[in-house]
Amino acid sequence: MASVVVTGGTGLIGKAIEHVINTEPVGSKFGKLPDETWIFVGSSEADLRDPEETRKLYEKYKPTHIIHLAALVGGVYRNMKYKLTFLRDNILINDNILHTAYTHKTAKVLSCLSTCIFPDDVVYPLDETKLHSGPPHESNFGYAHAKRLVDVQNRAYKEEFGCNFIAAIPTSVFGPHDNYDLENAHVIPALVHRCYLAKKNGTPFVVGGSGKPLRQFIFSYDLARCFIWMLRNHDDVEPVILSVSEEEEMSVKEIADAIVKAVGFEGQYSFDATRSDGQFRKPASNKRLLELMGGFEFTPFEEALDLSVKWFSENYETART
Ligand code: NDP
Structure with missing residues (x-):
């Protein structure tokens, strides 16, 4: 009997795993197995910075497996302003989860890193071997070093105690339950929100930057399937990048065009090239993922975007904005 606890279960990725596990047929590749219980927990159930609350959580649910998503996450501005807090x-969250899993003999922990913690000065595409090959970008060094330490801890717990603690490294994610905050959100949810308001208020839709930079995104439901697959099938301490392939990089203009279409916006639409573009591209390779899974069919971008926009419109009052 497996008891799977998902920390960060109230967030974008946690909600996607909950959706997939509850909607795919029971016993199927990504659906719930007959002998599995899945529990999704947010910070109101336990503040994982606190060892005692973490211990109580383990004693309440007695997890055999953990998908560990909980983290202090935030946009560039908050990451820069609160470096020590992010670190x-x-x-604290990661150490409490891993050490309590060790003391409670939890069979497996699958933790979540991010491609934004890779070295700033690196040869692209990113791959799993480059995680520690240089310092992260200065703007998020607190968050990035804390996340990198999970990989270090996983290896040390394995070497010293034989623990099965592993990690996934997703690229940028989008989907229902995302953070749609206008200032602090990632590019897709922020543009969806702005386009939605432009349509509602009859105002122009202006996209910051030239529209030329290229980006890779993974739909949260696809990412959820990869997490479920890793939890059940992958026991190697070497982390795995979870991403669409490099060929599926899209320009910000292509993304904005798709958003205009998905929102049904017919007003004035332009790019403000005076705003900074950021890095031109920062592709990650999903070669290892595809080899391990034996291929994976990603949801077409427009279909995933339509679903996300529909969710946002239907949940505008309660979405994180
Ligand atoms: P969200 O911001 O949507 O959710 C964060 C989750 O963490 C929430 O469930 C929140 O609980 C929980 N949490 C935060 N602080 C604490 C705490 N002190 N104690 C317990 N729980 C806490 O994040 P995402 O779903 O986007 O991200 C999940 C993971 O994926 C993170 O580890 C993140 O670093 C990683 N990631 C995300 C990417 C993205 O594009 N979104 C890309 C790559 C990696 P509550 O809401 O109840 O307070």
């Missing part, structure tokens, strides 16, 4: 809160 310390995430170190």
Whole structure:
């Protein structure tokens, strides 16, 4: 009997795993197995920075498996302003989860890193071997070092105690339950929200930057399937990048065009090239993922975007904005 606890279960990725596990047929590749219980927990159930609350959570649910998503996450501005808080809160959360899993003999922990913690000065495409090959970008060094330490801890727990603690490294994610905040959100949810307001208020839709930079995104339901697959099938401490392939990079203009279509916006639409573009591209390779899974069919971008926009419109009052 497996008891799977998902920390960060109230967030974008946690909600996607909950959706997939509850909607795919029971006993199927990504659906719930007959002998599995899935529990999704948010911070109101336990503040994982606190060892005692973490211990109580383990004693309440007695997890055999954990998908560990909980983290202090935030946009560039908050990451820059609160570097120590991002470093310390995430170190505490991760250390409590891993050490309590060790003391409670949890069979497996699958933790979540991010491609944004890779070295700043790196030869692209990113791959799993480059995670520690240089310092992260200065803007998020607190968050990035805390996340990198999870990989270090996984290896040390394995070497010293034989623990099965592993990690996934997703690229940028989008989907229902995302953070749609206008200032702090990632590019897709922020543009969806702005386009939605432009349509509602009859105002122009202006996209910051030239529209030329290229980006890779993974739909949260696809990512959820990869997580479920890793939890059940993958026991190697070497982390795995979870991403669409490099060929599926899209320009910000292509993304904005798709958003205009999905929102049904017919007003004035332009790019403000005076705003910064950021890095031109920062592709990650999903070669290892595809080899391990024996291929994976990603949801076409427009279909995933339509679903996300529909969710946002239907949940505008309660969505994180
Ligand atoms: P969200 O911001 O949507 O959710 C964060 C989750 O963490 C929430 O469930 C929140 O609980 C929980 N949490 C935060 N602080 C604490 C705490 N002190 N104690 C317990 N729980 C806490 O994040 P995402 O779903 O986007 O991200 C999940 C993971 O994926 C993170 O580890 C993130 O670093 C990683 N990631 C995300 C990417 C993305 O594009 N979104 C890309 C790559 C990696 P509550 O809401 O109840 O407070």
